[in-house]
Amino acid sequence: MKIINTIIELKTAATLDFIDITQKVQDKIKETGITDGVVNIQSLHTTMAIIVNEAEPLLIEDMKKLLEKLAPRTYQYMHDNFDIRTVNMCDDECANGHAHNKAIHLPVSAMINVVKNSIQLGQWQRVFAVELDRPRPRKISLQIIGA
């Protein structure tokens, strides 16, 4: 039984960037030699989600629209009212209330089964890291557990 933690580093290019990390996850599993187990793919950010869905470009556009409708960038979030907010203020603080509000309805991690040293996905399933905030460097933590 082995437990291996490894980080995938990404650079996102835009708000609502869907980055397909399936191959990167697969490569990390191969490196470990673990044949049977699970991999927990976890966002280390409050405004990045992990989604398992189909890599069809028009569908991704549909999903972006739905997320934007759910928690629009144009809405006035209290989190973005820097006149009254005092907690967790950084030097480079940006208005990103929409990103957090999109995030709570999306998974922060995906636990996927590992079978025959491969991530076990259905025919159309791909793993995406989804940038909900502005473009930036991001980290995804993988915990690979098995034998």
Next chain:
Amino acid sequence: MKIINTIIELKTAATLDFIDITQKVQDKIKETGITDGVVNIQSLHTTMAIIVNEAEPLLIEDMKKLLEKLAPRTYQYMHDNFDIRTVNMCDDECANGHAHNKAIHLPVSAMINVVKNSIQLGQWQRVFAVELDRPRPRKISLQIIGA
């Protein structure tokens, strides 16, 4: 420590069919003899979700309505525009943009604790596989890990 992968096969009967798979999961855990651990219950489909909630028929009707409101079948999804779409087109391709868009807001898997050779659920918790697309054969993958 054992790691056992097993598949539950289902046949869904309708769009938004909620299939209670709790007993099937429990039976699979019993078979393994694992007393303490976890079970990862994972949909192998991009338009099937795993939901843990209460098996009350009227509540399920409420949930169906909410899902339909969130991503209506009547909306024009770009994924369903076969005049412009070129990627992942199958022979039996159907308009299912609504199903994918429902899916991204629902969990693809549920990781549930296993205690005393049983799935550990609260009083009202049941595990459902939810068909978001048209009726069809479906597969749920269980990874049961423990000792």
Next chain:
Amino acid sequence: MKIINTIIELKTAATLDFIDITQKVQDKIKETGITDGVVNIQSLHTTMAIIVNEAEPLLIEDMKKLLEKLAPRTYQYMHDNFDIRTVNMCDDECANGHAHNKAIHLPVSAMINVVKNSIQLGQWQRVFAVELDRPRPRKISLQIIGA
């Protein structure tokens, strides 16, 4: 390899109470002595969710508003129609259709990596148990697995 199940008991104070349980989870991990593994933090209730996000009070107010908009308390849920409902009726049954409908769009559990005997979270990530129903005693199950 150890597998340790432990319960966190809470008393919620209000509908949509966000209770930061990060330190409680951390304390439980310390007690086990497990240095590398995962912790599965699971709600044992159908109207309590586990959310990983930022502990910024105004943001939490934004999230409450969004959840209320998604599944409003004022909507007429069939689950709350006690003239027609027959299933799972308790003596103290309350109208909580809104709470279940909020719940299906939120995670029932969060699987978080454990590294160096600590829960591995990004800079702003905190773990919340979120009360979707009326205030009451609640239980969160932790399964801590590792070596």
